[in-house]
C-alpha cells in the first residue's frame with residue numbers, strides 16, 4: 369500500500385522560509401536570516417536598525433511574507449516623510465469634520481493592517497506627541513481615530529526601523545525611552561555592507577544579471593582589478609549604493625567586461641594595500657561556455673541553478689532523469705518536498721537510485737535508503753538557495769558545519785568547483 373508522504377511528519381514539518389531575495393553567504397547576513405527564521409511564528413515587536421540602504425525594508429518584508437500574517441496586509445508608513453499633523457490621521461484615521469479638510473471619515477493604517485503587519489519606517493523621526501500615542505497602541509493594541517470617541521482594537525504586528533542611533537536620540541530627549549523599550553523587544557541589526565565584504569562578488573554578479581535582463585544589456589563580467597577596488601571601497605550607502613552603481617555601469621557600458629577605468633573616480637583612485645584581500649579572479653556572469661576565454665582565472669555567478677558533479681558511489685546522487693526512470697515521475701531531485709514520493713517496486717529497491725517508502729518482503733538496507741532520502745532533500749535545499757550553504761543549512765535546520773561535513777561525505781560538489 370502506498371504511503372501518502374504528504375501526510376508524513378517528515379514532509380509536513382518542513383515549512384521553509386523563502387529568503388531568496390537575500391544575496392550573500394557571509395556570517396553577518398546568515399545570522400540575520402537565522403534570527404528572522406526564529407521570529408516568524410511570533411508576534412513580538414521588532415526594531416530593525418542599520419545604516420541607510422543596508423536592507424532594513426527587505427528584512428521587514430521577509431518577516432511578514434514568511435509568517436502566517438502574509439495572508440493579510442503589510443502596510444508601510446514612512447514616519448519621516450509625512451508631516452506630523454498628517455501622520456496621526458494617517459496612522460489612526462479620522463472622523464468626519466475632525467479638522468478642516470476632513471470632509472469624510474477615513475480609516476487609518478493601523479486598521480488597514482489588522483491581522484497583518486505595520487512597518488513603521490524611520491521611526492526615529494516620529495514627533496514626541498505621536499510617540500505617546502504609539503506607545504499606547506503597543507501596550508493596549510487600541511486607539512481612537514482623530515476626533516473620534518470609539519475605541520478601536522486591532523491585532524497588528526509592529527515592525528519598526530530606523531537608521532538613527534536611538535540611544536543617542538533618547539539622551540538628547542528626542543525619543544522616549546519607554547517607547548524604545550516597547551519597540552526594541554526584538555532588535556535586529558541589518559549589517560553594513562562593509563561588514564560583509566565577502567558578499568560583494570555575489571551581489572555584483574546578481575545585480576549584473578538583473579540589469580542585463582531588465583535593461584537588455586549583455587555585460588559578461590568584471591575584471592579582477594575593478595572587483596578588488598569595489599571590495600576595498602567602504603560603501604556608505606550600502607547595498608542600495610552598490611545596486612545603483614552596477615545599474616549605471618551595466619547600462620552605460622552595455623557589453624563586455626567592466627574594467628577599472630569604468631568605475632567612478634572616487635573608487636578608481638582608491639589605494640589597494642598589501643593586506644587587502646585581493647583576488648586574481650575575473651567575475652563572470654551567465655553561461656560560462658558563452659563567455660570569452662581570457663587569461664584570467666574566473667569565478668562564475670549564474671542565475672541558473674548550478675549542476676552538481678556526481679560523487680563516487682555508493683551514496684552519490686543520481687541525476688534526476690535516472691531517478692525518474694527508476695521511481696516514477698513523482699520523484700524529483702529538484703524539489704522532493706513538493707512531490708510526494710512514489711513507492712518503489714520491490715524489485716527496484718536494490719537499485720542505488722531508488723527511494724522506497726514501504727518495506728519490501730525481502731527487507732532493505734535502511735542506512736542506504738535514508739542516506740538517499742537525505743541526499744535528495746539536501747540537493748533540493750542547495751538548489752533552492754543557489755548553492756549558498758548557509759541558507760541551505762537554515763532550510764534544513766542544520767548548522768553550516770554539519771551540512772558541509774555531509775556534502776563532503778556524500779561527495780556532492782557544485783559542478784564548477786569540483787576538483
Ligand SMILES: Nc1ncnc2c1ncn2[C@@H]1O[C@H](COP(=O)(O)OP(=O)(O)OP(=O)(O)O)[C@@H](O)[C@H]1O
Nearest residue numbers: 389390391419420421422423424425426531607608
Ligand atoms: N541581502 C541583500 N541581497 C540583495 N539585495 C539586497 C539585500 N539587502 C538589501 N538589498 C537591496 O538593497 C536595496 C536597499 O534595501 P532596503 O530598501 O531594504 O534598505 P533600507 O535599509 O531600508 O534603506 P533606507 O535606510 O535607505 O530606507 C533594495 O533594493 C534591496 O532589495
Ligand SMILES: [Mg+2]
Nearest residue numbers: 421424425489
Ligand atoms: Mg528603508
